[in-house]
Amino acid sequence: MPQRQSLTIVIAAFNEEASLPEMHRRLGDVLDSLEAQASVLYVDDGSRDGTWGVLQALAAEDGRVQLLRLARNFGKELALTAGLDHVDTDAALVLDADGQDPPELIPAFVAKWREGYDVVYGTRTRRDGESWLKRFTAAAFYRVMSRLSPTPIPADTGDFRLMSRPVLDALRQLRERQRFMKGLFTWVGYRQVSLPYERAPRLAGGSKFNYWRLWNLALEGITSFSTVPLRLATYVGVLTALVAFAWGLWIVARTVLWGDPVQGWPSLMTVMLFLGGVQLVALGIIGEYLGRLYLEVKQRPLYLVAEARLPPAL
Known part of the structure; x- marks a missing residue:
């Protein structure tokens, strides 16, 4: 399909200098074998460690790397928005910088996209490296959201997904300040399909989302998509x-x-x-x-x- 040839991988990073080199190595191996015109857009969300220096080094070594540096830490939802706003290819795929969502699955996402789907989202069948409390609260949140919101947000699904050009154009029209991206990705509609996968532990470091931030994110989701x-x-x-x-x-x-x-x-x-x-x-x-x-x-x-x-x- 001629309109489904180019792809941008969007990665929001906050204090991820330890995981980025290995993450990009794996990603580069995938893109080398991918039958698509692919690039990578890293968004530095106001990191306070050496993340920006690592990203500059990656850009110097790999011509496929593009960079955005935000003026401060705006949070993951807005960092993803910034990245998606600057995508000019046929599709974008959102990937976490910590390596928990395997880049090796990108060809499977692209295959589903070329079958005619506009959104291909990864559904977690396992969540290795996370505590039982985090797994329990995450599962409870998605079940509560399914009861409260008229927008059907898929359970056990994060930001790991591929979106076609029409979906990206639709998302650019949604300029609300309090953003819950998982809900917005679903709200726009279009043809969507799930791709099950097993989530791996982080490559390095710890999660930037403590329980307080997760609680506030849950409030954003509920208040953004339910009255x-x-x-x-x-x-x-x-x-x-x-x-x-x-x-x-x-x-x-x-x-x-x-x-x-x-x-x-x-x-x-x-x-x-x-x-x-x-x-x-x-x-x-x-x-x-x-x-x-x-x-x-x-x-x-x-x-x-x-x-x-x-x-x-x-």
Whole structure:
């Protein structure tokens, strides 16, 4: 298919100087045998170690390497956005810099793409090198998202995927500031297919996503693709009001019919704390959505590029 010949591998890197040389060696071996015009676009997401120096050395040795350096650490979601915004080939494939997603599977992704699929996403059948807690929380997150969101986000699927030119053009139209890329990749639609694989341990170093950052990413996903929490807060408020109204009628009736001595302190405090807790939870949920709306209306740039080494525009 003539419109499915060129491919850019997009890799966002943050403090990955230890894993990048081996990662690029493996990637280079794959691209040497790949029947496609392939290049690699590395995005340095404001690394504080020697990542940029390593990337410059790779670019000097390999003419297929292109570089973007962001002005600071904007986070993986925006670093991926920057990379995909600068892709001018027939397709892009997103790959992690830590080697957990094997570059040796790229030919299989390309084969599916040339069968006519616009999105080929890798589905993890195993997650080696990760703790049981991380595997459990990841599985729970995808199951919760499938219940809350009308956008069908595939379970056990990360950013490892190939996207055709029409999908990339569609993603460029989505300029929201609070980004959950896994959801955006699915939301645009087009023909999508899964490619199962086993995820390997990291080549070097540790994950940049601790549990706090993963929790915040989960909040981004839920609030970006579902209003169920807001609706749930409404339902809880209505139910609590009905129960409180019924309880109030019971107290009035009991006082009129039998009289009612003053009740004890524990029961009064229990009711007050329960109602106060429900109100604070509801306000917290509203605050999450309001905070995201506040960030959107400021219309700041998604990212800032400090340095770029890209081929000249055609």
